[in-house]
Amino acid sequence: MDAKDRQIINALQGGFPVSETPFAEAAARLHMTEDDLIARLRRLCDEGHLSRFGPMYNAERLGGAVTLAALAVPDERIEAVAAQVNAHPEIAHNYARAHDFSMWFVVAAEQPEQIPAVLADIAAETGLPVYDMPKLEEYYVGLRFEL
């Protein structure tokens, strides 16, 4: 990655134009050509620096629901429990963390009523209490991930 790639990533974390020729507009603001911008974005995606170029959606505003849940998993069961949890397609991500509450996962569902059902299934399958911690308030952070 060179300085221009970093400039693109810093500038285009939000606010991509919705217009007929958005890459040309964005490229002009970055003092580069449309072709160069498109080629660089393609390479940054191909090389895995970007997971994609496009929209991010707000699940709740689409009528869906999201929660964060935690499990206190004994060390020797962490692999097996991760497999049980991840088998549910509603699990968006799942991290092991250094704490007695050792597994933290995000559940995202199209219908809000699916969330308690998935959590109940996980509790039954693992035999562990599931601690549901849905967000009560979100504090706005900026869009930027400065490179």
Place this chain on the structure above:
Amino acid sequence: MRIDDTDRRLLAAIEDGLPLAPRPYAAVAQRLGLGEADVLTRLRRLRADGIVSRFGVIVRHHELGYRANAMAVWDLPDGQVDDVGRRLAGHDFVTLCYRRPRRLPLWPYNLFCMVHGRDRDTVREQIARLNAEHGLDTHPHDVLFSRRRFKQRGARYSMRGAA
């Protein structure tokens, strides 16, 4: 705000990314049998309504060199948590900041921040800065570093979004 079936088809068509071509919306429109102007109007509305919450590069933190992340949590009095949450969210290394319910007696914390950094020491310093600048040291707090990422997927379009 209402979204219709065409909106849903449009959101599904671009959820894995916009075509990297000079007229990306025209390409999407053609695929869906819609007009380019219709696609532009719909996307502007979806963005104005907050259904499209961001539009641009979706970075992979880890691949970009942000190799450490921690969930920092505090137990703050209910009357203070919103004020502190808003202030913590203003730091550029705080990538998510939420109030969540306590789960007593085992989990007393009600404020959650994700902090990303190039390594664990950096993340520790950043969290120490939050505690020092906002006078949080006297409140119960904890830091949960990630040990392993078991799963991180792009969900179906209606499921995407931060927790």
